[in-house]
Amino acid sequence: MFEQLMQDSLLALPILGWAGLGILLVCLQIFCPRPKISLIASVIGLVALISYSTVNFVSVPTAIFFGTAVIDANAQFFNLLGLIIALFTVLTMIPGMNNEHSKVFRLSYEQFPEFLICLLFSGFGLGVLASAIDLTSLFLGLETLSIGIYCLCGFYRTEIRSTESAFKYLMIGAFSTAIFLYGIAFIYGASGATHYSVILETFKTGVSPLASLGILFLLAGFAFKLAFVPFHLYTADVYEGAPTPVTGFMATIVKVGVIAAALRIFWGFLQPAFHFWEPFWVALCLVSILVGNIAALQQRSIKKLLAFSSISHGGFLGLGLLVANPEGGNLFPLAAYITIYSAMSLGVFALISHLENREHIFSVEDLRGLGNKKFFLSLIFALFVLGLAGIPPFAGFMIKFWILQALVQQNYMTVALIAVVGSIIGAAYYLRILMLMFMSTEEGAAAQWPLSKDRALSLRFVVAVTALITLLGGIRPSLYADWILHALALK
């Protein structure tokens, strides 16, 4: 049995690596409590894990740890994506820590190792979530992911907004966890098992009303985590208050993890009940796309605007999940969407964290005239905005195109049409950002805020990589699609 465990651990190394790295940092805190050393250790560790999991790719799905988890293409792909997101978040955070203009940053600097530890453990949650094939391990993964993020949101502990964000997220998170757990309990009650394959067997013979109730609660739980309308009310405030690199992290990694888990569940044991949950799910996605885009029109703060934009993107991701049917469907649109969306979000939040000044709320109006003062930076900002709006020839268009194509292919004509209408509405607020940056003759606050003296090389690296993906991803999909197809073993 011990041998078996060792073997499993080796297989799951990229996932266990998160926790290992986290524990290493905790130990470092005891012996050598210096932020710089923790930082270097975590960056090296993450890079090592990323390279390890790209090189050692397990192509045969293997159940591990007594059948609670599985290592297959999906698990490895989503875990790898999470690793990259975490690395980029750390790299975005570094220059902020050296910003001498902000008291908030300075006061938090000593706690930087804690930031890294929370980040790594919440990443571990993602790994568990992506590989779980049992409702218990699923729940553990979801909680680990969330708890880490609660702490990250409140990282600027001297700042009221950050604390508010953490507390709101904690309360809503606890609430949604309860609902999720309720769903799990019902499903367990109906099927007598927590393992996906056993539940599937019982569901194949019919879905009882109790199980249907469980499914509904499960859907609601996922909708909370993905910030689907009408479970989205916390999103704007939480995104606004959290440290900006953390906002980028939250906007991406939670979606990656939840989508990975949902993929396994929706097209696993919920497949027999497809006709039951399909209308609910479609409605949630479409309402999110529409409401997200309409609400974003009204936002003053740029981070809140992006929060609503991420809600609408979540809706598209949900539609991607819908078309990822293993029988006759295609996983590629979903994987491409989450990858490119993550790149664009990380890029835009990195830019905002570079510009922002925590003493004020960063309003959209502050961007006025930025194009005249910092042309190159504004150009890249514009690139991300056009990408998020889904305007060709940038990568943001291709991912929408693939989702729509898959929808039409599976005869979801009306759904595709409504999603498109949402995108049309969305164009208005994205264009407003461009308009303020380039067409205004006045100069807003963002152009005047003093920037850190730090040359922010690590942040520049993140922005450069994500900008390249956004720019070239539409024209040369091979840049990332090869990787996705390979990782998901679709080729």
Add this chain to the structure above:
Amino acid sequence: MLNENYLLVLVLFPFIATLIVAFTRGNAVSWVSISLAAIYFVIALLGFSVKELHYTAVWYAPLGLSYGFYLDAYSYFLILLSAFLTLISLYYSRGVIHEKLAAYHALFHALQATVVACLLCDDLVFFYVFWEAMLIPMYFIIGIWGGPRRIYATMKFFLFTFAGSLLMLIGLIATYVMYYKGTGQWSSSFHSLLEYYQAHPLSVETQRWIFLSFIISFAIKVPLFPFHTWLPDAHVEAPTAGSVILAGVLLKMGTYGLMRFAVPLFPEAAAHYAMPLCLLSVIGIILGALVAWRQTDIKKLIAYSSVSHLGFVTLGIFMMTEIGWNGAYLQMINHGISTGALFLLVGFLYDQRHTRDISAYGGLAKILPAYSVVLAIIAFSSVALPGTNGFIGELLIVIGSFQSKVASWGWVVAASTAAVLGAIYMLHLVQKICYGKNQDPQNEQLYDFRFREWVIYIPLVALVFIIGFYPEWLLGPVREKTMQIFSTIPQHLR
């Protein structure tokens, strides 16, 4: 003589030009940009003898994506027009635009690049990509260098066209997916789609709604009544060169899309909707003319006259006759020349007086004799006086309509009466500006054409008469192409 690589040069050159211009600094910008535009015009001229060129390449094999370029008479003359108008408008902008010069010129080259790529695409997905990408440079051109209400105008322009094109996207994807379902392989190449849909026509129901999704997008771009409301705003606020390209090239993309994609792919649906579409065209013609008549702003007048003229073009298209299509195509080119010239002429006055109010001018024939002559010639061309280019185009549309099997020739009769209205507002404009008494002493200070203006207007005026007296050089290749397209349309419709 020329091989497929010529197509690559045609497509890539403007993109490279954009980059070169964007990174040029200082006084060199204008000249570098104008020379690049001139070189491109020469490159485009080289293709005159080419009848047909095809280039395909794999874009991304695992997903079955490929791309292709296709050059024929339909795309060629519009590319030539675009290269010509871009050259002229950039030359005109020298000395007019001073702010952010590099960005200005780079955006015009980028616009040229997307337009040419869109015209040459033999692939629905790529067509769509460039069709939308075209909006971005124009959005910035109007928004940064435009008039006082530029932001309102540019947002309206972008959102109108963007909304239309996204609806087209669904229709486009449906066309593409149904091909896959029928054949088991992915291809978005226009030629394979066309071949497939001729052999296996879609049910009339399906054709109809896909056609509608295409029509909405193209109708907004053209613009067809009642989708025209963005046009006057965009024209009035755009800088002169922007108006020239907008009217001369971008509007043509809508009619080009109709002739290239919408009607050949879905002829049954086009015939089904011929009646309402002809009605909208005729309303556009009459309404555009009437509204133009009452304008006091010269640019607005020309903008509404565009609505009226393009109504004629769409009428020619929806009547579905070969002769009508030749006329419609010719009229697209004519409109590019005459309206482009009119906008430049307005710009000439505006740059000196900073007003576009008709009543501010009067008796210019004495002060600016050369200007007045050119204005009169261009106005005649716009009214379609015999001997000018406009006459040939409108005549062909009218003649063609009598053979139409899908719509009554009565539409054209109604439209032709509206042509009289066209004469009224155009001559009204010329009369107010050039004749009568000069009320404003400021007009005495105006200077007439100098070398720079002659460089711009001699080719334009020459084209008016060249096409007017000898249209065959243009109509010949176009006629062949139309014949080829019509051979694919079911007998009972053409």
